[in-house]
Amino acid sequence: MTQTSDAILAxxxxxxxKIIDLTLDRVWRLLAALDNPxxxxxxxxxxxxxxxxxxxxxxxxxxxxxxxxxxxxxxSPHLARFHERIRLAGELISEQxxxxxxxxxxxxxxxxxxTYFEITTVAGLxxxxxxxxxxxxxxxxxxxxxxxxxxxDKPVISxxxxxxxxxxxxxxxxxxxxxxxxxxxxxxxxxxxxGPQPNEAMEVIEATAARLGAPVIAYGxxxxxxxxxxxxxxxxxxxxxxxxxxxxxxxxxxxxxxxALAALRHLGADEAACEAAMLxxxxxxxxxxxxxxxxxxxxxxxxLWLDGGHNAAAGIALADVLAKLPERPTHLICGxxxxxxxxxxxxxxxxxxxxxxxxxxxxxxxxxxxxxxEAAANSVGIEAGTAESTMAALxxxxxxxxxxxxxxxxxxxxxxxxLRENG
Numbered sequence: 001m002t003q004t005s006d007a008i009l010a011x012x013x014x015x016x017x018k019i020i021d022l023t024l025d026r027v028w029r030l031l032a033a034l035d036n037p038x039x040x041x042x043x044x045x046x047x048x049x050x051x052x053x054x055x056x057x058x059x060x061x062x063x064x065x066x067x068x069x070x071x072x073x074x075x076s077p078h079l080a081r082f083h084e085r086i087r088l089a090g091e092l093i094s095e096q097x098x099x100x101x102x103x104x105x106x107x108x109x110x111x112x113x114x115t116y117f118e119i120t121t122v123a124g125l126x127x128x129x130x131x132x133x134x135x136x137x138x139x140x141x142x143x144x145x146x147x148x149x150x151x152x153d154k155p156v157i158s159x160x161x162x163x164x165x166x167x168x169x170x171x172x173x174x175x176x177x178x179x180x181x182x183x184x185x186x187x188x189x190x191x192x193x194x195g196p197q198p199n200e201a202m203e204v205i206e207a208t209a210a211r212l213g214a215p216v217i218a219y220g221x222x223x224x225x226x227x228x229x230x231x232x233x234x235x236x237x238x239x240x241x242x243x244x245x246x247x248x249x250x251x252x253x254x255x256x257x258x259x260a261l262a263a264l265r266h267l268g269a270d271e272a273a274c275e276a277a278m279l280x281x282x283x284x285x286x287x288x289x290x291x292x293x294x295x296x297x298x299x300x301x302x303x304l305w306l307d308g309g310h311n312a313a314a315g316i317a318l319a320d321v322l323a324k325l326p327e328r329p330t331h332l333i334c335g336x337x338x339x340x341x342x343x344x345x346x347x348x349x350x351x352x353x354x355x356x357x358x359x360x361x362x363x364x365x366x367x368x369x370x371x372x373x374e375a376a377a378n379s380v381g382i383e384a385g386t387a388e389s390t391m392a393a394l395x396x397x398x399x400x401x402x403x404x405x406x407x408x409x410x411x412x413x414x415x416x417x418x419l420r421e422n423g
Contacts, residue, residue, distance in 0.1 A: 005095055008102040009082060009120070016115045022146040026114045030122050031151060033108040037122075037129035038151045042072060044136045045263060046152060048144040048182045049161025051313045052195065052256040055248050056161050057137050058281040059260035063269050065090065066276025069134035074124045074149065076117065076141045079285055079308070079416035086124045089133045101127045117141050121148035135267075145184020157263055158185050158192040158214075161256065163201040164313040165341075179204035186214050191266060194218040195259040217262050225258030227251070232278060234261045241271060244278045249287040251324075252317040285415035287321050293422025298391060299398040303328065303405040308415035310336060312344035318409065322352040329354040329401060333393040334377070334410040335361040338368045342376040345410070349382070353407075356384040357393035361414045373410070390418060 016026075031038055045060060047053045054075055064071045073087040086093040101123045109119060121141070128136050135156075140147045163179050179201035186192050186208050194205055196219045209216045217223060223236040227245065232254060234241040241261065246253045260277055261269075269277075285308035290296055295304055309318055322330055330353045336342050346356070358373035368376075370386040377384035387393035390408060397404050408418055 003099055003103060005082060005098045005102055008099060008106055012106060012119050013116050016113045024146055027118050027122060027148045027151060030109050030114060034126055037126045040129040041136045042133045044138055044152045044155040045157050046138050046155045046185050047159040048140040048185045050164045052161035053139050055253060055283050055286055056159060056256045056260050057139050058283040059257055059277045060263055061137055062280035063260060063264040063273045063277030064135055066273040067269055071135045071137060072128045072133045073137040075139045077412055080419040086127055088127060088131045093127060118148045143181035145181045150185055154187055155190055157266055158190055159259055159263055160192060160205060161195045161259055163197055175200040176204050183208040186212055188212045189214060191215040191217055193259050193262045196255050217266060219258060223258060223262045225254055227254050232257060234258055236262060236265055238265055241274055243275055246278050247281050248283055250317050250321040284419060285412060290422060295394055295422055299394050301402045302398050305407045306415055306418055307407060307409045308412035310340050310345060310411050312341055315345040315348040319348040319352050328405045330405045330407060331397045332356040333359060333390055333406060333408045334373055335359045335414040336368045336373055336410040337366045339366060342368060343380055346377055346382060347380040350380050353382060356382045357396060358384060358386045359390060359393055361411055362417050364413050
């Protein structure tokens with residue numbers, strides 16, 4: 001019988017009972033069994049942070065490709081299909097090759113304990129090591145110090161995007177503790193680009209970099225970025241760039257763009273490559289406008305958006321985007337995980353929205369119930385109700401207002417479900 005990647009991934013889920021268990025011992029063991037593919041990668045750019053990692057990586061990739069470079073990229077979680085996590089020299093990994101490397105990793109692991117994220121990350125590194133490219137972009141899954149991606153001796157550059165409180169049960173309950181985990185990707189002598197940070201986080205990052213002799217390229221110090229007259233203005237020690245605004249929407253994307261540009265300039269990018277970083281970056285489920293699929297057919301006059309942000313910082317960023325869109329009543333369809341700060345996410349959105357319809361995330365064991373999501377929305381002053389599904393929620397909203405702006409939000413898992421259904 002022909003194996004599929006889905007079948008092997010299902011087997012991998014059973015190799016370790018804990019979903020998250022931060023240590024690198026299992027990863028080092030498997031990498032050694034595979035002849036250390038992490039040492040054979042094209043030059044690595046390693047990214048950590050709480051918010052903006054994926055968007056920043058997408059812009060760096062667009063910029064490098066604008067320089068004519070071929071780029072591997074590793075990201076997580078996936079939205080619609082696992083293949084999204086592994087991009088080989090610009091293209092999503094094929095089903096056949098993904099199946100091959102997963103099967104090889106499963107065999108080399110010999111039935112030992114290992115988490116799903118660890119073994120699939122090793123599979124990504126193995127694929128990258130065997131495919132020629134100019135650069136490898138590695139996005140941290142969780143934290144940094146003990147993340148399965150943190151096995152590269154000497155990246156060409158590290159990037160730390162804005163840090164905020166998230167995943168406290170694994171990373172610590174203060175910004176300083178979380179920053180210490182993220183700063184774990186800083187390597188001796190390797191420059192680190194740092195996005196805007198709370199002072200508490202910045203102090204930890206700077207102390208770590210100083211201890212390791214890693215040059216810091218920080219927002220507000222070595223580089224500056226702002227929006228002016230509908231353009232993005234970036235300045236570093238090389239000079240000033242006047243660029244189009246990022247293709248990705250939101251004021252927070254200007255700061256992410258700044259970090260991407262700081263990294264690209266360090267790697268020798270010219271102005272044309274920096275412009276490509278702004279214009280050509282694509283990152284699904286970050287204020288993505290839906291254009292096709294059953295939801296669009298069910299509400300042809302409505303304006304449908306999708307966003308996967310899920311913490312308090314994401315709520316603030318999303319509220320800022322909504323405030324700047326043309327005036328139109330905005331209704332949320334929201335599903336969230338029970339591990340998130342739901343009220344912290346919703347509170348900034350309250351002034352910008354007319355209503356929220358809560359749903360449970362389909363097929364997700366850790367979903368918050370629609371009733372609990374509804375209660376959280378009511379507690380921050382959002383008029384809320386519940387629905388059985390996204391489609392039912394959309395039909396309820398558009399029955400009252402066919403031309404509503406509808407934003408489906410609250411979780412990357414919900415976003416993935418929507419993209420699969422509307423792909």
